[in-house]
Amino acid sequence: MIGGGIAGAATALYLARDGVRVTLVEGAVIGGGASGANAGSLHAQIPHDPFRNLGAAWAGAFQPVVTLLARSLGMWRELEADLGCDLEIAFGGGVMVGATPAECDEIAAKAEIERAAGLDITLLGRNALRDAAPYLAETALGGAFCAIEGKANPMRVAPAYAAAARAAGVTIVAGQGPAAIARTGQGYAVTTGERVIDADRLVIAAGGATGGLAAQLGADLAITSTPIQVCVTEPAEPFVPHLVYCAGEKLSLKQSRVGSILIGGGWDARLDDRGRPVVDAANLSANLRVAMRIVPGIAGLNLVRSWAALVNGTDDWLPIIGELPQAPGAFINYVPWLGFSGGPAAARITADLVLGKPPSLDVPLASFAPKATLNAG
Numbered sequence: 001m002i003g004g005g006i007a008g009a010a011t012a013l014y015l016a017r018d019g020v021r022v023t024l025v026e027g028a029v030i031g032g033g034a035s036g037a038n039a040g041s042l043h044a045q046i047p048h049d050p051f052r053n054l055g056a057a058w059a060g061a062f063q064p065v066v067t068l069l070a071r072s073l074g075m076w077r078e079l080e081a082d083l084g085c086d087l088e089i090a091f092g093g094g095v096m097v098g099a100t101p102a103e104c105d106e107i108a109a110k111a112e113i114e115r116a117a118g119l120d121i122t123l124l125g126r127n128a129l130r131d132a133a134p135y136l137a138e139t140a141l142g143g144a145f146c147a148i149e150g151k152a153n154p155m156r157v158a159p160a161y162a163a164a165a166r167a168a169g170v171t172i173v174a175g176q177g178p179a180a181i182a183r184t185g186q187g188y189a190v191t192t193g194e195r196v197i198d199a200d201r202l203v204i205a206a207g208g209a210t211g212g213l214a215a216q217l218g219a220d221l222a223i224t225s226t227p228i229q230v231c232v233t234e235p236a237e238p239f240v241p242h243l244v245y246c247a248g249e250k251l252s253l254k255q256s257r258v259g260s261i262l263i264g265g266g267w268d269a270r271l272d273d274r275g276r277p278v279v280d281a282a283n284l285s286a287n288l289r290v291a292m293r294i295v296p297g298i299a300g301l302n303l304v305r306s307w308a309a310l311v312n313g314t315d316d317w318l319p320i321i322g323e324l325p326q327a328p329g330a331f332i333n334y335v336p337w338l339g340f341s342g343g344p345a346a347a348r349i350t351a352d353l354v355l356g357k358p359p360s361l362d363v364p365l366a367s368f369a370p371k372a373t374l375n376a377g
């Protein structure tokens with residue numbers, strides 16, 4: 001197993017529980033990638049931004065991801081009990097807000113596609129929205145409510161999975177820098193620092209670095225890695241129980257258990273001259289302006305922290321989950337953009353595929369299978 005984010009740590013746990021001897025290789029720190037730096041939203045709705053930009057045909061192709069996310073949120077409901085720790089999970093539901101009639105029409109069209117994927121979405125008119133979410137601005141005209149959505153504390157989740165994996169017998173080798181992989185007669189050799197670990201089967205769950213590792217096995221995965229940013233306010237009295245989005249502009253907003261408001265929505269950060277993600281001040285201001293327009297009650301709060309990290313993506317927003325056709329015995333577990341929400345289900349499915357048994361979750365997987373494209377090298 002390569003990668004100690006939610007994808008790798010969760011897959012390692014599920015494999016170990018099913019009796020597989022697993023070594024998890026993390027080049028840096030468990031949870032030190034996107035899994036520990038994300039905004040902690042537990043999504044199921046189709047994100048509005050790509051729906052608007054890529055259209056209804058794209059949203060139709062995205063339906064299997066909605067099913068994956070819904071199954072995953074089912075696992076999130078049990079996760080604290082399963083891992084035996086507090087992950088600050090709460091399910092207040094998600095509210096997508098429309099501020100114009102055109103936005104409300106888009107929300108309604110998107111809801112049809114979400115319902116066809118089995119998601120329960122309630123459309124709200126102006127008054128119902130005000131009753132459900134009185135903290136929203138007067139300009140909120142209507143919206144959609146998805147009851148299964150929620151939030152968790154990302155800093156706790158990958159470490160909790162890794163601790164459970166260790167307790168289930170997984171060997172964790174971390175902090176030796178990026179591992180390299182090569183084929184051997186029987187399987188794969190993973191080199192990490194001074195160590196070489198031989199394995200019959202390999203799972204690459206390395207977030208944005210997954211493409212580079214797959215390329216070492218001759219596979220060309222169309223994977224992107226983009227810097228985005230999030231910020232958080234000082235704590236306030238609880239007044240936002242929902243995960244809040246808006247259709248017109250990029251926004252995700254939620255209140256954590258300690259009362260601070262996390263504000264994001266996929267705003268671009270930038271890379272510094274050493275290639276490290278850093279916050280873009282202009283985008284931070286723009287993100288805050290949107291947030292204050294939708295939830296005016298945050299205007300008096302001080303911002304205490306903002307941060308940037310690389311998010312793993314694909315252009316079509318589809319996960320890549322399954323065995324590499326070019327490299328039998330090597331599997332990919334890669335959920336782009338929403339990999340925190342989708343992490344538990346993707347890991348359970350990946351473990352099932354490695355074990356060669358039918359997936360224990362009912363998710364249409366065909367469009368997630370790695371393609372048989374060879375890379376030029």
Ligand SMILES: Cc1cc2nc3c(=O)[nH]c(=O)nc-3n(C[C@H](O)[C@H](O)[C@H](O)COP(=O)(O)OP(=O)(O)OC[C@H]3O[C@@H](n4cnc5c(N)ncnc54)[C@H](O)[C@@H]3O)c2cc1C
Nearest residue numbers: 005006007027033034035038039041179207209338339341
């Ligand atoms: C700012 C931000 C906000 C986000 N908000 C949300 C959100 O609210 N909800 C949501 O669902 N998703 C969100 N995401 C996306 C989500 O965080 C990611 O999709 C998810 O965490 C990916 O998990 P992962 O385990 O695949 O990758 P990562 O968490 O990136 O883990 C990959 C691990 O692999 C290790 N690694 C890489 N290469 C090697 C190598 N060669 N050898 C050994 N180890 C290696 C890395 O060090 C890293 O620890 C957000 C992402 C960002 C950046």
